[in-house]
Amino acid sequence: MAFWWPLLVLAFAYALCRFLLMLIPPNVPSIDVDASDVMDDKNQIPENSFIYIPPRGRTQSDTKVQCYEPATMKYLGYLPALTPDEVRVRVVQARKAQKVWEKSSFKQRRQFLRILLKYIIEHQELICEISSRDTGKTMVDASLGEIMTTCEKITWLLSEGEKWLKPEYRSSGRSMLHKRSRVEFHPLGVIGAIVSWNYPFHNIFNPMLAAVFSGNSVVIKVSEHASWSGCFYFRIIQSALAAVGAPENLVEIITGFAETGEALVSSVDKIIFVGSPGVGRMIMRKASETLIPVTLELGGKDAFIVCDDVDVERVAQIAVRGVLQSSGQNCAGAERFYVHKDIYSSFVSQVAKIIKAVSVGPPLSGRYDMGAICLQEHSERLQSLVNDAIEKGAEIIARGSFGHIGEGAVDQFFPPTVLGNVKHTMKLMQEEAFGPIMPIMKFSTDEEAIKLANDSRYGLGCAVFSGSQRRAREIASQIQCGVVAINDFASTYMCQSLPFGGVKDSGFGRFAGVEGLRACCLVKSVVEDRWWPYIKTKIPKPIQYPISENCFEFQESLVETLYGLNIWDRLRALVNVLKMISEQQNASDNNSSSTRRND
Numbered sequence: 001m002a003f004w005w006p007l008l009v010l011a012f013a014y015a016l017c018r019f020l021l022m023l024i025p026p027n028v029p030s031i032d033v034d035a036s037d038v039m040d041d042k043n044q045i046p047e048n049s050f051i052y053i054p055p056r057g058r059t060q061s062d063t064k065v066q067c068y069e070p071a072t073m074k075y076l077g078y079l080p081a082l083t084p085d086e087v088r089v090r091v092v093q094a095r096k097a098q099k100v101w102e103k104s105s106f107k108q109r110r111q112f113l114r115i116l117l118k119y120i121i122e123h124q125e126l127i128c129e130i131s132s133r134d135t136g137k138t139m140v141d142a143s144l145g146e147i148m149t150t151c152e153k154i155t156w157l158l159s160e161g162e163k164w165l166k167p168e169y170r171s172s173g174r175s176m177l178h179k180r181s182r183v184e185f186h187p188l189g190v191i192g193a194i195v196s197w198n199y200p201f202h203n204i205f206n207p208m209l210a211a212v213f214s215g216n217s218v219v220i221k222v223s224e225h226a227s228w229s230g231c232f233y234f235r236i237i238q239s240a241l242a243a244v245g246a247p248e249n250l251v252e253i254i255t256g257f258a259e260t261g262e263a264l265v266s267s268v269d270k271i272i273f274v275g276s277p278g279v280g281r282m283i284m285r286k287a288s289e290t291l292i293p294v295t296l297e298l299g300g301k302d303a304f305i306v307c308d309d310v311d312v313e314r315v316a317q318i319a320v321r322g323v324l325q326s327s328g329q330n331c332a333g334a335e336r337f338y339v340h341k342d343i344y345s346s347f348v349s350q351v352a353k354i355i356k357a358v359s360v361g362p363p364l365s366g367r368y369d370m371g372a373i374c375l376q377e378h379s380e381r382l383q384s385l386v387n388d389a390i391e392k393g394a395e396i397i398a399r400g401s402f403g404h405i406g407e408g409a410v411d412q413f414f415p416p417t418v419l420g421n422v423k424h425t426m427k428l429m430q431e432e433a434f435g436p437i438m439p440i441m442k443f444s445t446d447e448e449a450i451k452l453a454n455d456s457r458y459g460l461g462c463a464v465f466s467g468s469q470r471r472a473r474e475i476a477s478q479i480q481c482g483v484v485a486i487n488d489f490a491s492t493y494m495c496q497s498l499p500f501g502g503v504k505d506s507g508f509g510r511f512a513g514v515e516g517l518r519a520c521c522l523v524k525s526v527v528e529d530r531w532w533p534y535i536k537t538k539i540p541k542p543i544q545y546p547i548s549e550n551c552f553e554f555q556e557s558l559v560e561t562l563y564g565l566n567i568w569d570r571l572r573a574l575v576n577v578l579k580m581i582s583e584q585q586n587a588s589d590n591n592s593s594s595t596r597r598n599d
Contacts, residue, residue, distance in 0.1 A: 028114045030122075031239040038130055038232050040364070050075040065255050067228035070136035070412045071362040071372035076228045081256035084263035091219055091267040093249035094190050098217035100247040102187045106162040108244050109213050115240040116205075117154045120147060127233075129364065131201050134229035136372025136412065137326045138363040145326055146201040149493060153209055153512070156496040161213050164514045165521070172527070174562045178537065180530045185521040187215035188293075192268030194261050194283070196275050197226035197374055198329045204233050206511065207272045208251055214520040219252040221264050225374055227255045262286055270520065273297070274331070277505045295509030295519060297501055299331045299432050300460025303453035304489070305475060306347060307446070308340035309467035316350035319438070322463065322489040324358065324370050324416055328436035332461045332483070332490055335433055337440040338449050344442050348420060351438065352398035355416050360402050370400065370436060372412045379414045382435040386417060389426040389439065394419045397440075424455055432458065446471070450478045460502035463489045482506065541584035554580045 052068035052075040067076040082090070120127065128142035137145075165185045172181045191211040195203035204220055211218035222230030234253040241250055254260060265271050265286040272295045273283050280296045287294045304322060306315055322334030339347045363371040373379050390396070400416040416436040422429055428439050443449040453462060461483040466472040469486060476484040482502040483492040492498055499510035510516050529537055542554035557580070560573035 026114060028111070028118050029243055031115055031119055031236070031243050033119070033123075033235050033239050035126055035232065038228075039126075040129070040133065052076075062257065065224045065227045065257075067134070069133050070374050071133075071364070073412070076133070079227045079231060079255040081224075082254050082260050082263075083256075084259060087219075087254060087256075087260055087263035088267050090249070090252045090254055091190055091192075091264070094217040094219050094252050097247040097250040098187065098189055098215075101212070101217060101250050102215040104215070104246070106165075108246075110158055110162075112212065112240055112244045112246065113154050113158055113209070115243050116236065117151060117158075119236055119240065120151060120154075127201055130229045130232055131199075132363050132371065134200055134226045135197060135326070135329075135374045136363065137329075137374075138368060138371045141326045141371070142201075145199050145330075149199075149496075150202050150205045150209075152494055153206060153496045157209060157213050157517075160497070161517060164517055165214055167526075172530075176527065178530055178535065179527050181525070181527050184524045184526055185214070185518055186524055188520060188522050189216060189269035190267075191216045191218045191270050191272065191520055192264045193218060193220040193272040194264065194275065195220060195222060195272075196331070197223035198326055198331070200226040200229045201233055203274060204230055204237075204253070208237060210511065210517050211520050212251065214517060216520055217250045217252075219254060219264060219268060221254050221256065221261050224255070224257055231255070265292075266290060268292065271295070272511060275299075277507075280507060293509075293519070295501070295511055295516075296507035297331065297460075297509075297511070298505060298507035299434070299458065300333075300481075300502060300506045301335045301430070301432050301456045301458040302332055302460055302481070303456075303462040303479065304334040304337045305443075305449050305453060305462065305464045306337070306339045306343070307449075307464075307466035307468075307471065307475075308342040309471075310343070310465045311467075312343055312346050312350055315465050316347060316354060318463075318465075318489050319347075319351055320354045320358075320416075323438045324436050325490075327370050327373055327414070328416075329374060329434050330490075332493065333434075334438075334463060334489060336429055336453070336456070337438055338443050338452050339440055340449075341442045341444055344440070348397055348418070348440060351440075352418055355398040355400055355418050355438070358400035358416050360400055360413050360415055370416060373414050373435065374412075377411070378435065379411055382414050382433060382437060385428045385431065385433055385435075386419065386437065389419055389422055389428045392423065392426050394422045394426060394428075394439070400436075424452070430456065446475055450475060454478075454480050457505040458502070459504040460506035461485070461490070461492065480504065482510075540581055542580055548584055550580055 051073050063081050064078040065081050066078050068074060069076060124143065124147050127147060128139045131137065131142040131146050132139055167182045167184045169182045172179045191207065193207040204222065208218050208220065230253055237251050265283055266289060270293045271283060271287055273280055274297045277298045280298045284294055304319060319334065319337065325333060358369040360370045361368040397418040397420045402413060402415065414435055418438045420440050422439040422441050428437065443452060459481045462476065462479045462481050463485045464472045464476045465487050472486045476486060480503060483500060485491045493500055497513050499513040499515035501507060501510040509519065529535065542548045542551045554577065557573040557576040561570050561577055564570040564573060
């Protein structure tokens with residue numbers, strides 16, 4: 001016992017030292033980002049506010065990306081729509097910067113992340129307000145979907161990123177037992193990303209963080225519907241990169257329309273796309289010209305399954321959050337609700353009560369539960385989905401109320417809506433709505449719920465609720481989708497160690513997690529001699545050129561030696577292998593001796 005005491009003391013001292021080191025805050029410099037031109041003037045009088053009139057019939061040849069607030073229609077300004085030649089110049093600059101950055105240390109990359117994290121935490125309100133102004137979402141929705149997810153990704157990379165990018169040693173198998181095998185992860189070069197408008201802050205930072213931490217440069221085309229905020233967020237990235245001495249042009253943000261995106265796809269070494277299936281298919285066709293890898297996240301029609309043994313009041317609150325988050329403009333939002341017939345009435349009653357209390361309005365002008373719809377005329381499409389459902393037998397159970405909405409902006413809002421008696425023949429149950437609509441359908445058995453959930457061309461995520469976790473797991477395991485939350489909604493994305501992506505029309509490939517990080521890398525397999533230079537690989541005599549008469553017999557015995565199922569057969573085959581090698585070696589020695597005598 002006395003022998004272990006010194007070891008225990010050393011272990012305790014080591015743990016104590018590590019704990020004390022954790023109490024010492026890291027030395028992280030602050031960065032100064034000019035936000036004077038993007039701050040909303042609260043004292044601005046209505047007469048001086050500029051109401052933006054959206055242009056009709058916009059074409060790809062437009063040279064400007066016009067920006068405005070969806071919730072107020074206030075004009076924010078314009079940004080250039082880059083031409084294909086201008087895009088290619090940006091990619092060339094990023095490629096030069098990447099050649100320098102790939103030699104950077106993980107210590108330097110981690111410092112870059114810490115600087116970003118410090119700025120985000122200290123400027124949450126500013127970041128959320130800019131996101132709110134550009135998309136119409138509430139400050140709370142911005143905090144949940146923009147700030148928390150990004151901070152979670154940064155902290156995961158800080159703690160585990162380097163580990164998953166270091167060489168990973170693998171088994172060499174039986175035939176290569178004398179070898180050492182590993183997988184190396186090298187930067188691909190320039191990563192291109194075309195991202196959607198619904199989470200303008202996180203959708204920029206998500207691919208940027210993975211690309212830069214893995215030694216790449218990245219060029220990101222932001223959506224024409226959220227370019228104003230994207231260009232401010234770019235300043236944060238630029239300032240943090242400058243603070244760690246990173247090369248200029250390592251990260252580029254570009255603005256424009258379809259031709260801008262097409263030029264990016266044809267210029268980079270990998271493309272990450274977040275958007276619709278239709279555009280995703282076009283990107284795949286373009287990427288096939290240069291045979292670059294593609295990651296596609298193309299939205300979803302996520303099922304929300306509620307079994308009869310749940311706490312209805314608790315699940316109802318989660319359901320409403322699932323459908324109203326960012327005004328329903330969420331790729332992994334809950335869009336199809338399947339509720340067991342025994343609790344259908346009580347569930348509908350609970351969600352109707354919540355929805356009726358929800359107020360909708362400009363998020364920065366009052367306390368509203370839900371903000372605006374970002375895209376022009378999208379409210380009309382949402383209403384058309386509701387109308388189609390009603391014509392086919394659905395009924396409106398509840399709708400939220402509008403708050404004070406300024407003149408000229410009413411079309412940018414849509415009341416949260418609950419519908420019952422829905423069927424899969426309705427467009428609302430088949431097409432991605434991307435809005436605050438909750439269609440609820442009954443089911444009788446778990447098998448029926450699974451069948452209904454899988455009756456969709458999408459397969460991004462699902463949520464399953466049951467008082468029995470085993471039951472919920474059994475249901476979830478049979479749903480055709482990429483991410484699953486058990487007794488919760490969208491919690492998978494807050495676990496940044498997990499990959500994110502879908503199947504079917506929801507796309508393929510993964511970002512986030514180990515898989516997403518390594519997807520930014522050239523995955524290289526390496527094999528070398530284990531005991532070099534003391535033992536060097538030699539080809540056995542029987543199969544050296546010119547091959548011997550018994551070469552195939554030798555191979556048969558070698559295969560059985562290595563892979564035979566019976567140990568005695570393997571030993572017998574090993575004896576044959578050694579015997580043939582010995583005979584071949586003796587024959588070779590005799591030939592050598594004969595040659596020397598003749599000489």
